[in-house]
Amino acid sequence: MFVDATILFQIAGIGIITALIHTVLKQVGKEDIAQFVSLVGFIIVLVIVIQHLADLFQQIKSVFLLQGF
Amino acid sequence: MDMIQLVLVSMVAALLYIILKDIQPTFAFLILLLTSALIILVVIKQIQIILQLLQAIGERASIDATYIHTILKIIGIAYVTELGANITKDAGLASVASKLELAGKIFIILLAIPIITAVIDVVIQFIPTNTNHLP
Numbered sequence: 001m002f003v004d005a006t007i008l009f010q011i012a013g014i015g016i017i018t019a020l021i022h023t024v025l026k027q028v029g030k031e032d033i034a035q036f037v038s039l040v041g042f043i044i045v046l047v048i049v050i051q052h053l054a055d056l057f058q059q060i061k062s063v064f065l066l067q068g069f
Numbered sequence: 070m071d072m073i074q075l076v077l078v079s080m081v082a083a084l085l086y087i088i089l090k091d092i093q094p095t096f097a098f099l100i101l102l103l104t105s106a107l108i109i110l111v112v113i114k115q116i117q118i119i120l121q122l123l124q125a126i127g128e129r130a131s132i133d134a135t136y137i138h139t140i141l142k143i144i145g146i147a148y149v150t151e152l153g154a155n156i157t158k159d160a161g162l163a164s165v166a167s168k169l170e171l172a173g174k175i176f177i178i179l180l181a182i183p184i185i186t187a188v189i190d191v192v193i194q195f196i197p198t199n200t201n202h203l204p
Contacts, residue, residue: 003074003075003078003107003108003111004107005077005078005081005107007103007107008078008081008082008085008100008103008104008107009081009085011085011096011099011100011103012085012088012089012096012100014096015089015092015093015096015097015100016088016089016092016093018093018096019092019093038093041096042095042096042099045096045099046099048103049099049102049103049106052103052106052107052110053102053106055106055110056106056109056110056113057149059110059113060109060113060145060148060149061145063113063116063117063120063145064120064141064142064144064145064146064148065138065141065142065145066142066145066146066149
């Protein structure tokens, strides 16, 4: 059984890079673009996480026979 | 070795969470969510094996399949409710988590209604009805 831990590092990397870009853009003075970058990074990570969550809930539904819920 | 791997994954997740907690709290929360999902995705395959064993034992004891399925559904609802409540509690929404647990309990009772009625029917059959001796 292989647990894919690379995705954790991936998300942490995206988070750190986004924080870096956010700080740099804030220093330059473009606060609106900084907020936008943060939002886009969050959405990218959210897509990855949501795929895994959907997979998890499908598995739970199939294992525990929760088809009607 | 699966257990060691899971422990290491959770430790890595804890480290990354501590790093990200101050600079990007939303990303830290997503790491929390993803780690829970990863660990349960590993465990759920083992849970499936255990539940198949349970179903096989039930079939061998000629227990009605609907009862076994109801019990499986109750266990599933309990697991899912606990997962959601813990994650909501970690995000700082303790009141929402307690409401979620209440909802889980209510759904469990709702699923157990057929079993409860079956038990009550059996008990009523045991009670002798002496309506003929009434004046």
